[in-house]
Structure formats: structure tokens, C-alpha cells
Amino acid sequence: MNKVRTRFAPSPTGRMHVGNLRTALYAYLIAKHEGGDFILRIEDTDQERYVEGAVDIIYRTLEKTGLIHDEGPDKDGGVGPYVQSERQERGIYLEYAKKLVEKGEAYYCFCDKERLESLRQEVAGKEIIVYDKHCLHLSKEEVEEKLAAGAPYVIRQNNPTTGTTTFCDDIYGEITVDNAELDDMILIKSDGYPTYNFANVVDDHLMGITHVVRGNEYLSSSPKYNRLYEAFGWEVPTYVHCPLITNEDHQKLSKRCGHSSYEDLIEQGFLTEAIVNFVALLGWSPADNREIFSRKELTEAFDYRHMSKSPAVFDYTKLKWMNGEYMKAMDFDVFYEMAEPYISAVVTKDYDRKKIAAMIKTRIEVFSDIKEHIDFFEAVPEYESAMYIHKKMKTTKESSLSVLKEILPLLEAQEDYGNDALYEAVCEFVKQKGYKNGYVLWPIRTAVSGKQMTPGGATEIMEVLGKEESLKRIKKAIEKLSENK
DSSP states (O other), X not given: OOOOEEEEOOOOSSSOBHHHHXXXXXXXXXXXXXXXXXXXXXXXXXXXXXXXXXXXXXXXXHHHHTOOOSBBTTBOOSSOOOBHHHHHHTTHHHHHHHHHHHHTSEEEEOOOHHHHHHTEEEETTEEEEOOOOGGGGSOHHHHHXXXXXXXXXXXXXXXXXXXXXXXXXXXXXXXXXXXXXXXXXXXXXXXXXXXXXXXXXXXXXXXXXXXXXEEGGGGGGHHHHHHHHHHHTOOOOEEEEEOOEEOTTSSBOOGGGSOSBHHHHHHTTOOHHHHHHHHHTSSBOOTTOOOOOOHHHHHHHOOGGGBOSSOEEOOHHHHHHHHHHHHHHSOHHHHHHHHHHHHHHHOOSSOOHHHHHHHHTTTOSSGGGHHHHHGGGTOOOOOOGGGGOBTTTTBOHHHHHHHHHHHHHHHHHOOOOSHHHHHHHHHHHHHHHTOOHHHHHHHHHXXXXXXXXXXXXXXXXXXXXXXXXXXXXXXXXXXXXXXXO
């Protein structure tokens, strides 16, 4: 068996879409699972869509996600250049297109825009131009005459109009199409640049790519790819077409959703490891239905034959859950280093940020959740006194006011405001009064936080706030409840 060689061939058009990241990840895993090579190729021949700085985004994203390429523009493996515009400059694509012309598998087309527009017709509800092979019938002398005169031209693939073409995809199986459906696609455009489809075939062959991983939107183009391989007499690679990724409404995942790219997700507070893990499961599942994987474990477990044909739903809620699991498992110091900027953006007062981080570590799913969990440390939000009512704790506004008044002297006398000492003091108070813990702790926590849900208990919060601020908030709560009697 030949050594497995896969490639990721992105176009530098902006941020890396989740679908592109999945393609890169699957190509990487297929190669590494078999001890093969993962190649990076930059497809920049579509100059109109080129975005300045996008190549740097590609490099940065692959590095951060750990998808380290074995060959690429910065790692020559002997089959470069690995940038299509550089390959174009060397005349590689025109050379191979002319070989097809010599074989009768391609031909020069000199039709102008007006004539092409006249061929426009409706097919399957869409208006497209179906080329009629007009220039295929030009004599060799006519072609040479036009070329010598500098007439603009494209080079088209010469596909049959009768019979069928069959190809095999490792996910979708054997697919047969009528040749009448295959248009004579352009191989070389009028500006001399290759089309995406033609450059792919030439580059994949010359770089020894054994497995081509791409989205299933390219399934319909595969027969034309196969005919090119056969026309050249080249071995056809293994095709692995990935299922479509949709949103929760089963619509194609678009940039407008706000979380369609890797960088979108990073900016929203997701961890790279969780993103990679989640993306791996968008269309693939292991035999044991396990969900949490390290990159090493993914490499060992990944079998692309377990990929699904059905569209994969980008379940944002599941991604948040998975991210939360990764956060819980994180080393605390690493977590704190990443969480601290989010904490400091909300809490400007001189509180122990590490203690705040310890409170939220197992309670948040993404870093952007931090603000809503800790904003009360900066200032108590406006809240209704009805928050003191809790049926399970059997608290009312009146009982809460009474409890706060009773415990205030004890809290004023308390010197040690560490969590353990405070909790012990409150529990002793509860025991002496014959109350239940929640009956006392609920009104204290509400008073010091002004929130129904907090990342820590009453005494944990008071430890961070300190004695002066804690007492200030409790006294203010007493005033609030007194006014609402």
C-alpha cells in the first residue's frame, strides 16, 4: 500500500469556516491514523476573492489547533511550490491543459460573452450556460490562426454526451451519472489562470495525494475529476466527501450566525481543544459513541469509514457543554491565566481574583459567561425584595429581615472573614436559634449579591468582599426590606 498522503488546500479568503476546519482536521486524522503525510497547499488563483492577511490566519489556525503539516509553503517536501499562484507562474497548468488538447480530451474555445449568453437556459430551476461544443469542431488550422492572432480563449474539457460515468466515494459508495449532465467545464480561464477544479486534479496528482477530503458539495463535480484522471492515465485517489454542516434549523451554517468560524468561537470564549473535539464529531462518530477526546486519542480512534452521509447539525448548546467539561478538567493555574482578563474586565475593585476564579471554574461553560456570574462583586444590581422569598427554604421578606437583623451583630464582631471561619460562625448561630441552614444563608447570600444564582455560597462571597463591604451590603438590605414592610 502506498503511503497515505492527504492535503488541506484552503483559499485565503478570510477567517477559517468551521467546515474548512473540519476538512483540515479529517485530512490530518486520516493521514496520521495511518502514519502518513499531511500537506498544506494554498489555493490563491481566484484573485478576486483573495483577502490580505488570510494566509496568516490559515497558518495561525492550523498551529493553534495542532494540525501541523508535514509539507507546505514553509516546509518543502520536494513537490512544491505549494502555492498555486507560484505554480501558475511556472506554467504547470497550461502545460497539462495542452497535453489534454493534444489527446483530444480538451479543446480551445474562442466564444465571446455574447455567444455564451445566447446559450443560457433553465436547468432544474436554475439559469445556466450549457456549452454546445461549438469550438470543438474548429479545424486545427482555424485554431492555430486564432491563437496566432491573439484571440482570447479558454480551454475546455471535452466530455462525452452519451453513456454514463461512474465513480466511487468511500462514504457515499458508487455513484453513476449520465454523461449528458457533464458540461465541458473550463480548465484554463481567459486570464491564463486554471479553474479550481482543474488545478486541484493536477496538483493532487503531482503531489502524490492518495485521499482527497472535501465537502459533499463537490460530489457532483467528481465525475469530471475522474474523467480528467483517466484522460491523463493517472490513478484516481480515494474520495472522502464530508456531510453538510447545518445550524439547528437545518439551514446551511452561514457567517451571519456569529459562530461559523474558528476565530468567532475563540472570541466567544471557547477553548481550542473543545472546538477541535466538537468539530471532529460533526459527521463522524466512534464505534463506542464516546464524546470527549484529546487530539492524540482522536488520531488513534479516527476511522473515516464511520462518517455519516446525513447533514451534521452544529449544536451550539452541545458545544457549550463540551467546553464546560474541558474547563472543569483544566489545571487551575492555566484556567486562571485565561479567565483573569475576563474577570478584570468586570471587577475593578481590589478583590482576590484567584478566589473568584475558583468559584466559577466548574460553573461556567465559556469564558464569556464570566461577566454574568461575577458582576455583583463590582456592585449589587438592582433587585426586587421578593427575591428573599424562597418556598423550599421557607423564607419570607419578614423572616429574612428578622434573620439579617439578628445575625448582624455577630458578623460585626467576627474578626476572621475567611470562608471556613464565617461558615462555622453562621452554623453556630443557626444551631443556637434552632433554624435550618438555608433559612439563614439564603437571605445573607441575597443581601451580599443581589442575585438569585451565584457561583459561590454566602460565606464564600463574603470572604472575597471582605468585612467592610459585606456589612455595608447587609445593612443596605436591611434598609431595603424595612422600607418594603
